[in-house]
Amino acid sequence: MKSTAISAQGTKLYVSEKAFVTDGDTQKAVADAIEVNNLRSFKGFDGQATEVDVTNLSSEAKEYLVGLQDYGNLVIDVDRDFSDKGQQALKADKGGPSIRNFLLIFPNASAAKFRGFAKNTPLEGGVDQTIKSTGLTIRITGPVDIVQLKRPEETKTDGGQKKEGVE
Template structure:
């Protein structure tokens, strides 16, 4: 096999539940995550064209890291899901960590924009939680 692709199986998603201003994060795993996607933002384009330009000229503005979403099976007694619901209700940002199977991670701050539920006959309660990222996404190398 020649592929160097990283399997997503074994990824983990956690929320920092330490008290505000704590020196070290307390990572609380969010249970029942089935899939995730995100970091889909883009930088704005700034038009810097002037009368001497021979074509449109542009520069990139600040990077917008966009959003992040989680598909999960709902468990209201899970501490990680409860922390996200509390953050949504309070309108406060929380620090999150996406742990990847190769040992690296990505950390970021985000607001919990929505935490809807869906259900039906012969199913469990599910949700697609929407997070809005604020600030940078930090890459954490494996072993850090």
């Protein structure tokens, strides 16, 4: 079977005060957003549902119900650019967390849409290294929705036909 793996190269993270409209193409979705530039890596959505202990004196063994889902954090690494508006927005959250809207767009135009706030913006550097923020943690609040966006070229039509190029 042919692999359906998605390369991470080209993944982008956007932050916005406004909710993302994800029923159209990628450009429409990020029109009012700020890109967090120099994204090196990401890891996250690492939370889990809680366990509700319902064991009582009549139980023969421990008993549990599944509680609410906690989506955890999104942890990113960026090459630091102190003039980048996306990185500045994350840094501003530390002083008094603002709940912001985030959209992590993958190269295949699928995206993770969620709300959250930056908990930290660590700084790291050394000999023969760039200045980085590694382990920048965005705390997720509420659900994470995986959505499929249209690539800009999929929304350009000419009489119902996709445009193949300019003549």
